[in-house]
Amino acid sequence: MSADPATVAAARQVLAHLGVTVADLESDAGVPVSLPTVAEYLPRVIAAAGPGARRTYGTYWERMAAVWGDWPLNRVAASDIEAMKQEMIATARSRRNSRNGRHAGEHVIAAARAFYSRAVADGLIDASASPAHRVAKPRRLPSTRRALTPHELEEINAVARTSGNDVILDALLLRLHTESACRRGGALALRLIDLDRPSGLVRLAGKGTVRWQPITLQRRARPQNAGAPGPSRRSGATFEALMINSFRGAG
Structure with missing residues (x-):
């Protein structure tokens, strides 16, 4: 038995007034869902x-x-x-x-x-x-970071060359940061095989990217066994970890 057309029209008007469609009634989208805490x-x-x-x-x-x-x-x-x-x-x-x-x-x-x-x-x-x-996010203030002055950089290198557990490695790592401006994460991920000695490049990874950076570390790296494919020491420690430990020991 088909519904009376006038009744159907009236029902459609009521649904339109409520902002509900026939599809909404046929689906369970309108059924309240218990949300997790x-x-x-x-x-x-x-x-x-x-x-x-x-x-x-x-x-x-x-x-x-x-x-x-x-x-x-x-x-x-x-x-x-x-x-x-x-x-x-x-x-x-x-x-x-x-x-x-x-x-x-x-x-x-x-x-x-x-x-x-x-x-x-x-x-x-x-x-x-x-x-x-x-909720509005507050606007970021201008950064207060600045580059080290030549005098500050000279003082840091002087301390690294005259104290610590491995002054050669410390000086090498500081030179890496000075020349490449790499982040700590980039140095943490650095391996000796990332040095391209013939081209004078180092491969740096960080923040989801990889880049080749010109570097003059080849002759400085040789005393640290730069030809090896793995970390700089048999313990498996990375360059950056060794540098951090060196400075902790000096403190």
Whole structure:
């Protein structure tokens, strides 16, 4: 038995007024889904995060779990994240390079955004429902970093050449940083086979990229057994680790 056309038309008008379609009624999309709590979902976020994110955001994720652990994901409001940001700013540890807790506040928002971005990717909430993305991130202040002056660089090299457990290696590593401006991670990943002696190049890896850098370390590397394919010492320690240990020993 077919429905009365007038009844169908009236039903369609009611549905249109409510913002509901027939497809919505036929699917289970409108059925409320029980969302996990912050504490329940956090292990999945951590497992999907990279080492850098875990290192940077781990403290803030733990704080979120401590404060909102038993809250479902959709209960956290933008004002809750803003309040946590202010709390972390107020309790941030003071350091020489600190900026009155500004970085801690930035990291709270970034950590919350990473958390809720994962929830959006998993289909647990809609992108528009993320409270973290409704909190404005403070604008970054200009960096206070600067290059070492020639005098400062000379003093550092003088100390490295006259103290420590391996002054030759220390001087070699400082020369590497001076010539290549490589990051600590680039030096940590450096192997002797990354030296292209005929071309005077060194292969540096860091931040997901690989580059060849002109270098004058060939003659300096020879006393350190530069022809070997592995680390500079039989212990398997890397260049940078040996340098750090040398400076610790000198301190």
